[in-house]
Amino acid sequence: MTNDTISDMLTRIRNGNLVGHKVVKIHSTRINYQLIKLLKTEGLIRQYETVVKNGQHFIFVYLKYSTNSKQPIIRGLKRVSKPGLRVYVSTNQIPTILGGQGLAILSTSKGIMTNLQAKTLRVGGELLFYIW
Known part of the structure; x- marks a missing residue:
């Protein structure tokens, strides 16, 4: 895990959008959770859910794409x-x-x-x- 969890989260979202993934997995921290919640309220992601695997907390972020051209909402x-x-x-x-x-x-x-x-x-x- 990196020292800058926000940059790590942004990089995972950016890379997921570039490749066309539907879901990206992000390490769960309090600030990452608040940022993902804000992105959901602003309509930039489809959904998110928190998951615990082997004692580690993750946030699964479901990315949002436009319906007609399959372009990511987050440019x-x-x-x-x-x-x-x-x-x-x-x-x-x-x-x-x-x-x-x-x-x-x-x-x-x-x-x-x-x-x-x-x-x-x-x-x-x-x-x-x-x-x-």
Whole structure:
């Protein structure tokens, strides 16, 4: 297991989308669970379930594809804040991704949320990654 579980999760989702997998297996941590739950509420993944195998906890993420062209719903992921270089933004610095087509995911004092929710609540925080 890696030190940066968020990057590991994003890489597994990105690689699963590129190859066309229906399900990817991610190591379960509290932050990964919250991020997957947020992606589900935003409609970027189809479903998720937590599983315990041999004493280890995993999250099975069911990826979502468009019905007519079999293109993945998640077109791109970019990690912003890393363990070696944390990136924090205030309320007025929260970015808009692809003119509102994408999302920035932040870790704030009020929990993990999207850039739109953070602007509405007027809170800043650590900018985790972009997704479009």
